[in-house]
Amino acid sequence: MPELAEVEYFKRVWSPAENTKVTEVMARLDKRIFREIKGAQSLNCLNGSTFSQSFRKGKQLCFLFDQDKWLGLHMGMTGKLKISEEPDEAFKYGYLILFLEDGRRLIFEDPRLFGKVLFSQGSRAPDWWAKLPDEILSDSFTFQSMNTFLERRPRSLIKPLLLEQSVFPGIGNWMADEILWRSQIAPFVRVAEIDPDKREELYSVIREVCVDSLEVIADGWKKPPNSWLFNHRWKDNGICPKTKQVLKREKIGGRTACWSPDWQVYR
DNA sequence: CTATTTGTTTATCC
């Protein structure tokens, strides 16, 4: 589930604990989320460090401890971040837990284990963080940069392309469906069929969906309005808010796409 | 028992 806005929400679950000292690290290193951690004991150096800053780029999170210990987290399909004040609260899938000096705990839960934990020590941000692409809402994501990418992939279907994290960091399956629905573009349209005006529209809708989803979800994970595709797309016989007709669902590029055939008429 | 899942990486084929 976690896409741009949900990941930002999780960042804000942990960030209130900034400037607090870590007293103990519990890591279930046998779990698959730790597959990239080299030295099995390296996470232990977080003991005694102070949680200093929280960052997000796309779906990636990075938490800095002191000024030199970098903890990278990716939520995968089912990852969640929690903070607990109750000492006896149990977390069945909490495979990484940071105990804080004030009694709170920072928890990374991930039942399905598609998530990932990274760790590096050094005064500068590690490559796995520094080399990530800039945010869609940053100044460097321009129409020109997006279009240059589209020009190189004329035969590609538009929906799977929107899921490419190197170009559209943070966009996941529901955001891609929402973007295409708002743009009235069918998900199976090939890039070459999208004319320049429609590409301009697509570009602004991409940014709009990023802004809207952050506004609704990143701050308190509120329920999106029924005027979005979001609330309808997983329901059987879900209804398009525009046409009131039944939405269609089909696998496109290996992922389920949901669209409104009589609304997304650009094809 | 079968099919499904809002993510990413790797292998394989063209």
Added chain:
DNA sequence: AGGATAAACAAATA
């Protein structure tokens, strides 16, 4: 070479 496609990962849920 580079793009498209499928499988793999793991576990819950319907």
